[in-house]
Amino acid sequence: MGSYKIAIIEGDGIGKEVMAQALRILRELEQLEPEISFQLEQLDWSSDYYLEHGRMMPENWRDILMPQDAILFGAIGDARVKDEVTIWELIMPIRKEFRQYINYRPVQSLPNIASPLEDKTGINFSIFRENAEGEYSNSGGRMFKGESSEMAIQNTIMTRKGIERITRAAGEYARKHGKCKVTSATKSNAIIHTNTLWDECVERVMREEFPELELESYYIDALAAYFVQRPKSFEVVLASNLFGDILSDLGSGIVGGLGLSPSGNINPEKDYPSMFEPVHGSAPDIAGLGIANPIAQIWSAALLLEHIGETEVAGKVINAIQAVLEENRVLTKDIGGQATTEEMGTAIIEKLNAQYT
Numbered sequence: 001m002g003s004y005k006i007a008i009i010e011g012d013g014i015g016k017e018v019m020a021q022a023l024r025i026l027r028e029l030e031q032l033e034p035e036i037s038f039q040l041e042q043l044d045w046s047s048d049y050y051l052e053h054g055r056m057m058p059e060n061w062r063d064i065l066m067p068q069d070a071i072l073f074g075a076i077g078d079a080r081v082k083d084e085v086t087i088w089e090l091i092m093p094i095r096k097e098f099r100q101y102i103n104y105r106p107v108q109s110l111p112n113i114a115s116p117l118e119d120k121t122g123i124n125f126s127i128f129r130e131n132a133e134g135e136y137s138n139s140g141g142r143m144f145k146g147e148s149s150e151m152a153i154q155n156t157i158m159t160r161k162g163i164e165r166i167t168r169a170a171g172e173y174a175r176k177h178g179k180c181k182v183t184s185a186t187k188s189n190a191i192i193h194t195n196t197l198w199d200e201c202v203e204r205v206m207r208e209e210f211p212e213l214e215l216e217s218y219y220i221d222a223l224a225a226y227f228v229q230r231p232k233s234f235e236v237v238l239a240s241n242l243f244g245d246i247l248s249d250l251g252s253g254i255v256g257g258l259g260l261s262p263s264g265n266i267n268p269e270k271d272y273p274s275m276f277e278p279v280h281g282s283a284p285d286i287a288g289l290g291i292a293n294p295i296a297q298i299w300s301a302a303l304l305l306e307h308i309g310e311t312e313v314a315g316k317v318i319n320a321i322q323a324v325l326e327e328n329r330v331l332t333k334d335i336g337g338q339a340t341t342e343e344m345g346t347a348i349i350e351k352l353n354a355q356y357t
Contacts, residue, residue, distance in 0.1 A: 005069050013287035014074075014286060015075035020341075022298050103131040103266075104265075105252075123232055125235050130240050131166075131265055135240060174213055185223050186218070198240060227247065274307055276303050
């Protein structure tokens with residue numbers, strides 16, 4: 001319990017609408033939990049900001065964010081601004097410079113949510129994606145543009161330190177939450193340098209530091225198939241930046257889609273603030289209509305609460321989401337209903353309050 005400084009970045013499109021509901025949850029918690037308070041700093045960093053200032057964030061963005069306990073992010077993306085600008089000048093600098101080397105994605109069956117799988121119940125695992133290096137290292141370049149010999153090189157950078165710390169994070173999570181197994185994604189039969197280093201580091205850390213946990217390793221193509229064929233067999237999945245990116249979205253797909261999925265970009269040492277965000281994009285086609293599903297944003301706020309130490313409160317927020325879906329009465333359009341964004345937020349608040357009576 002305490003007072004927490006939270007930076008709020010709504011971003012673009014539906015980010016503003018779904019963030020409004022997450023902030024309602026935080027304000028409601030202040031009433032329900034008198035020992036908790038939030039100092040919210042609203043930051044207008046977005047595509048609109050870029051079009052006005054020529055940059056996605058002010059030059060002193062680090063000084064603004066460093067005092068925060070965490071960052072709650074909405075969504076980014078606008079047809080007027082190239083994706084490489086919105087991503088590489090906003091999200092990626094925060095992730096990389098604040099050492100958010102864990103991308104955490106829970107994959108969990110939700111009540112009454114359609115799935116492409118015949119048996120969709122009982123799926124509950126977590127993905128730990130290396131978030132600071134690997135295939136997304138932005139190392140490489142293009143040569144001979146416009147010529148027949150034009151070429152591009154994209155380098156993958158994997159370090160022993162980077163692999164060991166994400167492995168350690170996955171192992172510690174498994175141990176803390178009573179899991180028995182960690183599954184590693186690799187492709188060392190074809191990507192023989194970086195992925196062989198990955199395999200060696202993962203195996204060493206698991207053997208020396210987590211001997212009680214089973215380690216299994218699958219090639220990424222086979223693992224993607226197993227996600228569909230037997231998702232209940234997984235507990236904690238460990239993957240590189242690219243492989244984790246693909247598996248995370250596949251995991252979301254088998255339990256209902258990206259619109260319901262939260263994520264955390266985490267610096268576990270808490271030397272820097274961590275950032276929590278829904279997986280979905282800015283959805284410009286429905287922005288401003290008030291029909292976006294706020295569940296992923298609210299669930300991301302719950303992950304933030306858990307990160308800052310309010311684990312019990314975070315659990316109540318997640319329970320409230322599940323209770324609304326279990327009741328199957330208030331549903332936004334994407335999950336088969338006609339409720340507005342605000343109506344879904346109100347329903348979750350009602351279920352949250354019910355846990356305090």
